[in-house]
Amino acid sequence: MAALVKREPLLREVFSAFKVGNIAKYTALPPRKPLKERKPGPQIYHTKQKLESKGYLRPLKPYQPPENVDEQLQSIVSKHAKSISSNSNIKEPLIKYQILSECYQTFQHAVPNSQLHEMNTIDEILQFYKTPVDIATPLEHLKNNDLPPNLHIQMNPKRFDTEDPMFGGISAFPKDPTIVSDLRARKKFKSVPAQNWTKDWREKALETKLSSNSFNMDFRLLPTPKEILESTSPELYPNIIKGEYPDVDTYLDIHYTLQREDFIRPIREGLAAFRKAPDNGKNTNSLRIFHNVQFSKINRVSHELGIDVLFNIDDCIDEDWENSKRFMRGSLLIFTKDDFKTVIMGTVLQHNPAQLRRGCVTVQLNDVSHCSVEKSVHRYTMVEPDTYFLPYSQVMKVLLSLNERSFPFRNEIIYAYKGGYEIEYIDQSTRFELPWGAFAPAQEIDRYLSARDMCLNESQFKALTAALTKRLVLIQGPPGTGKTHVGTKIVEILLLNSKVWNRNNETPLLVVCATNHTLDQFLERLLPLTDRVVRVGDQSKSEKLIPYNLNTILRNEEGRQNQPAAMRISYKTMMQQWNRIEKLQQLRDKVGPSLIERHKYEQETLLQEKDYYERVQAFKEVQQEKGLEKLQEALIVGMTTTCAAQMNSVLQKLRSPIVVVEEAAEVLEAHIIASLTQHCKHLILIGDHQQLRPSTAHPYLSEKCHLEVSLFERLVNNGVPYQMLKTQHRMRPDIACLLTPVFYSVLENHPCTLNREPVRGMKKNMFFMSHSFHEKEHKATHGYSNMFEATFIITLCQHLLRQGYRASDIVILSMYIQQLQSKEKELSSLAITSVDNFQGQESPIVLLSLVRNNKGTIGFLRTSNRTCVALSRARNGLYIFGNIELLASQSSVWEKLKDVLTKQGAVGPGLPVVCSTHLTSNASDLYRFGNLSSCPNCS
Numbered sequence: 001m002a003a004l005v006k007r008e009p010l011l012r013e014v015f016s017a018f019k020v021g022n023i024a025k026y027t028a029l030p031p032r033k034p035l036k037e038r039k040p041g042p043q044i045y046h047t048k049q050k051l052e053s054k055g056y057l058r059p060l061k062p063y064q065p066p067e068n069v070d071e072q073l074q075s076i077v078s079k080h081a082k083s084i085s086s087n088s089n090i091k092e093p094l095i096k097y098q099i100l101s102e103c104y105q106t107f108q109h110a111v112p113n114s115q116l117h118e119m120n121t122i123d124e125i126l127q128f129y130k131t132p133v134d135i136a137t138p139l140e141h142l143k144n145n146d147l148p149p150n151l152h153i154q155m156n157p158k159r160f161d162t163e164d165p166m167f168g169g170i171s172a173f174p175k176d177p178t179i180v181s182d183l184r185a186r187k188k189f190k191s192v193p194a195q196n197w198t199k200d201w202r203e204k205a206l207e208t209k210l211s212s213n214s215f216n217m218d219f220r221l222l223p224t225p226k227e228i229l230e231s232t233s234p235e236l237y238p239n240i241i242k243g244e245y246p247d248v249d250t251y252l253d254i255h256y257t258l259q260r261e262d263f264i265r266p267i268r269e270g271l272a273a274f275r276k277a278p279d280n281g282k283n284t285n286s287l288r289i290f291h292n293v294q295f296s297k298i299n300r301v302s303h304e305l306g307i308d309v310l311f312n313i314d315d316c317i318d319e320d321w322e323n324s325k326r327f328m329r330g331s332l333l334i335f336t337k338d339d340f341k342t343v344i345m346g347t348v349l350q351h352n353p354a355q356l357r358r359g360c361v362t363v364q365l366n367d368v369s370h371c372s373v374e375k376s377v378h379r380y381t382m383v384e385p386d387t388y389f390l391p392y393s394q395v396m397k398v399l400l401s402l403n404e405r406s407f408p409f410r411n412e413i414i415y416a417y418k419g420g421y422e423i424e425y426i427d428q429s430t431r432f433e434l435p436w437g438a439f440a441p442a443q444e445i446d447r448y449l450s451a452r453d454m455c456l457n458e459s460q461f462k463a464l465t466a467a468l469t470k471r472l473v474l475i476q477g478p479p480g481t482g483k484t485h486v487g488t489k490i491v492e493i494l495l496l497n498s499k500v501w502n503r504n505n506e507t508p509l510l511v512v513c514a515t516n517h518t519l520d521q522f523l524e525r526l527l528p529l530t531d532r533v534v535r536v537g538d539q540s541k542s543e544k545l546i547p548y549n550l551n552t553i554l555r556n557e558e559g560r561q562n563q564p565a566a567m568r569i570s571y572k573t574m575m576q577q578w579n580r581i582e583k584l585q586q587l588r589d590k591v592g593p594s595l596i597e598r599h600k601y602e603q604e605t606l607l608q609e610k611d612y613y614e615r616v617q618a619f620k621e622v623q624q625e626k627g628l629e630k631l632q633e634a635l636i637v638g639m640t641t642t643c644a645a646q647m648n649s650v651l652q653k654l655r656s657p658i659v660v661v662e663e664a665a666e667v668l669e670a671h672i673i674a675s676l677t678q679h680c681k682h683l684i685l686i687g688d689h690q691q692l693r694p695s696t697a698h699p700y701l702s703e704k705c706h707l708e709v710s711l712f713e714r715l716v717n718n719g720v721p722y723q724m725l726k727t728q729h730r731m732r733p734d735i736a737c738l739l740t741p742v743f744y745s746v747l748e749n750h751p752c753t754l755n756r757e758p759v760r761g762m763k764k765n766m767f768f769m770s771h772s773f774h775e776k777e778h779k780a781t782h783g784y785s786n787m788f789e790a791t792f793i794i795t796l797c798q799h800l801l802r803q804g805y806r807a808s809d810i811v812i813l814s815m816y817i818q819q820l821q822s823k824e825k826e827l828s829s830l831a832i833t834s835v836d837n838f839q840g841q842e843s844p845i846v847l848l849s850l851v852r853n854n855k856g857t858i859g860f861l862r863t864s865n866r867t868c869v870a871l872s873r874a875r876n877g878l879y880i881f882g883n884i885e886l887l888a889s890q891s892s893v894w895e896k897l898k899d900v901l902t903k904q905g906a907v908g909p910g911l912p913v914v915c916s917t918h919l920t921s922n923a924s925d926l927y928r929f930g931n932l933s934s935c936p937n938c939s
Contacts (some may be wrong), residue, residue, distance in 0.1 A: 073125065133621070243718070336383075432493065508634045518534075533548045533634060536631075666687065762805035783818035835869055837864070844876045
């Protein structure tokens with residue numbers, strides 16, 4: 001605006017408008033003749049172009065014009081210049097000043113001083129405010145584009161990477177060490193350790209040397225033989241949990257590497273232990289070993305090509321294949337015939353219980369063709385890692401595909417911005433429909449809705465309004481505070497206003513959960529709101545969701561003759577190719593073992609395999625398009641984080657603008673990122689970082705590299721605003737007192753938790769029975785059990801059942817799964833599970849076995865998150881078994897809990913019980929284990 005102020009006519013108008021006197025020396029001057037408008041000369045023009053090409057003369061802020069920019073500008077003009085036509089010059093500078101000032105206030109986009117002289121008509125002003133502004137330089141545009149994998153932009157001053165084999169490791173500046181660029185990066189970003197920033201991280205990640213026979217690019221994600229066999233682990237950069245990341249590439253590099261190492265490190269350590277002592281046993285703590293394995297014939301599973309692998313069924317004679325987690329689809333298998341001098345890797349194609357009971361599994365191999373090992377006379381050792389490879393591979397694949405341009409919520413996730421951005425699909429004119437049919441301004445919905453209207457308490461209502469008006473929302477829900485209920489209410493309002501965010505009726509809301517159980521629960525609550533729900537994935541246990549499952553919907557489509565022509569053609573060509581492979585197999589069997597003939601057969605089969613793979617990919621693409629059509633017809637699409645990563649390419653096409661993540665604090669950060677796309681404009685994370693954290697395969701990655709810190713927790717730690725639900729509806733107050741203030745500063749009890757019936761047969765509704773009976777260690781599985789606690793809990797269960805409780809009213813929780821296995825047969829009628837598997841669930845009565853009892857270590861009982869979950873599952877009765885003195889001496893959390901229990905009179909060496917029928921405890925409270933028997937007055 002300085003250019004306008006300096007002009008004499010403007011001064012005249014401004015001074016007169018503000019009645020400023022003593023301006024005779026200005027007004028006495030004769031008016032100057034207006035200068036003729038001249039175009040800049042060629043030298044000035046080229047200088048301007050040169051400056052612009054280097055990034056100068058560029059706006060500092062991006063600008064995206066609103067859809068109704070014409071209407072808004074017309075409203076401004078009508079206020080200040082009704083009589084001026086759109087193509088006429090604005091002769092009065094004050095009018096121009098008033099118009100431009102109000103435009104700036106309305107659009108938050110100012111005309112640069114260098115362009116003020118061009119704003120002479122209404123049309124020119126309109127053209128300026130209709131033109132979007134991109135602040136990226138040409139170099140940044142090039143950097144943000146997806147380049148071929150063999151190209152990357154060199155951003156550092158160093159000319160060549162000293163590790164680059166293309167130049168033989170010769171640098172153009174031999175006296176300039178690599179560390180120079182590292183120190184510059186470290187000086188700028190002190191929270192990140194120095195590293196070689198020269199080479200693009202994706203290039204390093206994809207340096208796997210593929211065999212010429214490997215044509216499936218997904219196999220690049222498999223570990224290399226060097227990675228699993230080397231004696232030392234690589235240096236790792238930890239997750240930055242406090243402060244910002246330097247840039248997107250650093251973030252992706254760190255998380256990709258941590259994900260990869262979390263899967264590979266248990267394999268590396270397990271193989272090292274096995275190779276040192278191969279005769280000590282068949283399994284290690286992280287691997288399952290099968291000897292004398294043979295490759296059989298090429299097979300086809302769900303159109304995928306693989307080879308049948310025969311293993312000794314005696315190695316797993318007691319395995320329940322229907323519920324087993326062995327040989328899951330996507331599991332990694334490692335084969336060797338020469339003590340790991342050479343290895344073959346592959347992934348399981350199908351978990352088929354009938355086939356597995358015969359000692360056979362179909363595997364897709366990586367770096368060899370299936371025909372080269374078919375009917376091989378060699379016997380192999382097969383290794384199956386305990387860690388499930390499929391989720392890791394899908395997440396890593398998505399991380400490799402992301403870049404600066406496509407990364408979602410970059411400002412919040414990478415740079416930890418604390419400001420609450422407005423939702424992009426909402427502006428000042430947007431109106432939301434309310435449940436009773438009225439309409440209200442979307443940005444002020446809290447003025448027109450109330451907590452009572454939505455059947456919510458005050459903290460829940462604040463979370464609801466924040467979720468409807470902010471681009472990124474964190475909702476913390478302590479145990480029993482109604483996280484899922486709030487999530488349902490949020491989705492209800494969003495569905496009422498789907499025309500606001502789903503204008504083309506092809507971009508549904510996406511619901512993502514960590515587990516299938518939580519996803520089923522959440523989607524079942526949404527069914528009364530709409531029948532346009534699609535549940536993706538085949539692990540659902542819900543009967544209600546069967547008609548809404550994507551596989552069910554596709555199966556219910558009419559027969560193949562009515563399917564798209566592209567699908568029929570793809571299927572036909574794929575089957576023709578499979579028939580050629582089968583004929584080659586039959587021919588090989590007839591030819592016999594001739595080396596020359598076998599070589600010809602292998603070469604021909606390899607060509608046919610590659611051709612078949614290409615046809616399968618074409619068929620999958622057509623199938624994917626068909627599934628995409630069904631997803632686009634829905635209003636709500638639900639899937640797990642693993643499924644979302646696996647279907648990321650579909651989600652890119654689905655373009656969902658809203659993503660709701662339940663159990664967000666239980667999910668690894670990379671898994672959340674893999675569930676999002678750049679089309680997401682509104683992200684709602686619901687969880688509780690005080691409860692269970694994400695689980696990792698190796699403790700080093702969680703403890704030293706902070707991989708167990710979720711995105712939810714990291715954002716909270718960095719000061720991003722969050723909404724906390726403060727009223728719990730689950731636990732009676734004498735149980736809830738264990739959580740406050742040990743875990744939560746504020747947690748109120750809803751009236752429904754008061755005046756509940758006491759637990760029959762017990763003197764206390766909550767009690768910690770402390771004992772000194774020692775644990776038993778299970779070295780093979782790194783677990784523990786405590787036979788005293790297991791036996792006591794069985795007796796207590798029998799006592800409670802005699803008081804009239806049903807088996808479904810009682811849940812037995814244990815901190816260690818080995819404790820469950822020790823008495824599983826005797827407890828077959830009762831629900832018995834680990835604490836980790838019971839997150840998000842509740843029971844009227846909970847019996848909690850802490851197991852650990854020794855001279856000075858309590859393991860992960862020191863973890864406050866797991867303790868919080870264990871103590872918050874019971875509604876009416878909670879009975880804990882452990883050594884309170886040991887726990888308090890090893891953990892500040894348990895020390896505080898001991899004080900609470902002592903004040904409540906709820907801790908002691910025995911359990912006070914009564915007979916609810918005769919209201920007697922038989923002269924003395926039955927404190928001792930040996931006396932805990934049936935009442936003598938009961939028949």
